[in-house]
Amino acid sequence: MLRYLVVALALCATICSAAQARNNAIQAIAYLTGPVQADNSQVKGNVTFTQNDCGQNVHVRIQLEGVKEGKHGFHIHEKGDLSNGCASMGGHYNPDKVDHGGPHHEVRHVGDLGNLEVNSSGTIDITYTDTVISLTGKRTIIGRGCVLHELEDDLGQGNHTDSKKTGNAGGRIACGVIGVNSEDLEEWPCRDGGAGALRSSLSILTVIVAIFLARNHN
Ligand SMILES: [Cu+2]
Numbered sequence: 001m002l003r004y005l006v007v008a009l010a011l012c013a014t015i016c017s018a019a020q021a022r023n024n025a026i027q028a029i030a031y032l033t034g035p036v037q038a039d040n041s042q043v044k045g046n047v048t049f050t051q052n053d054c055g056q057n058v059h060v061r062i063q064l065e066g067v068k069e070g071k072h073g074f075h076i077h078e079k080g081d082l083s084n085g086c087a088s089m090g091g092h093y094n095p096d097k098v099d100h101g102g103p104h105h106e107v108r109h110v111g112d113l114g115n116l117e118v119n120s121s122g123t124i125d126i127t128y129t130d131t132v133i134s135l136t137g138k139r140t141i142i143g144r145g146c147v148l149h150e151l152e153d154d155l156g157q158g159n160h161t162d163s164k165k166t167g168n169a170g171g172r173i174a175c176g177v178i179g180v181n182s183e184d185l186e187e188w189p190c191r192d193g194g195a196g197a198l199r200s201s202l203s204i205l206t207v208i209v210a211i212f213l214a215r216n217h218n
């Protein structure tokens with residue numbers, strides 16, 4: 001009897017781990033564009049966001065062209081409203097109502113992604129990981145705005161009156177709405193704590209129980 005139980009538990013552990021390994025990354029995309037400039041250049045390109053499971057960090061890939069050389073503030077803004085171009089996307093996404101900061105600061109807007117540094121080619125293709133934004137749960141950034149600014153974001157460290165609000169990053173030179181780019185919606189929205197974390201602890205627990213039972217039996 002016990003032997004069957006051990007086999008059943010081991011089987012369950014295998015199935016649970018298989019479910020864990022399933023490719024269920026959640027992906028979102030924003031196509032950014034800006035107005036055509038006097039020199040005929042235009043900022044455009046994709047920003048893709050990938051979250052491998054509920055509650056995990058988000059990998060952000062930024063592929064843009066037509067950007068002037070230098071540092072440019074880059075944020076998630078609260079609205080996905082393009083009715084008046086980038087101007088109608090509202091302020092930085094800031095559900096905690098705190099001061100503006102940099103991506104690695106303890107105090108920051110959820111939407112504060114810092115600066116993009118662009119070289120003289122005007123193109124950029126970088127990937128970085130952010131620990132605050134999420135594609136799931138109550139604070140999903142999906143449906144909100146992704147905005148590139150004319151100037152460098154001072155990350156809340158400047159003397160300007162706007163420093164603690166916007167980083168004084170100047171005008172909005174390109175923007176786009178963050179949309180779903182994923183077919184697997186099974187996990188949405190994540191429960192608090194994350195379904196991935198729950199599955200993971202369940203399968204570990206099952207393995208421990210199976211080992212314990214097998215030992216006692218022999
Ligand atoms: Cu902004």
Ligand SMILES: [Zn+2]
Pocket residue numbers: 075092099100101109111112165166167
């Ligand atoms: Zn901000």
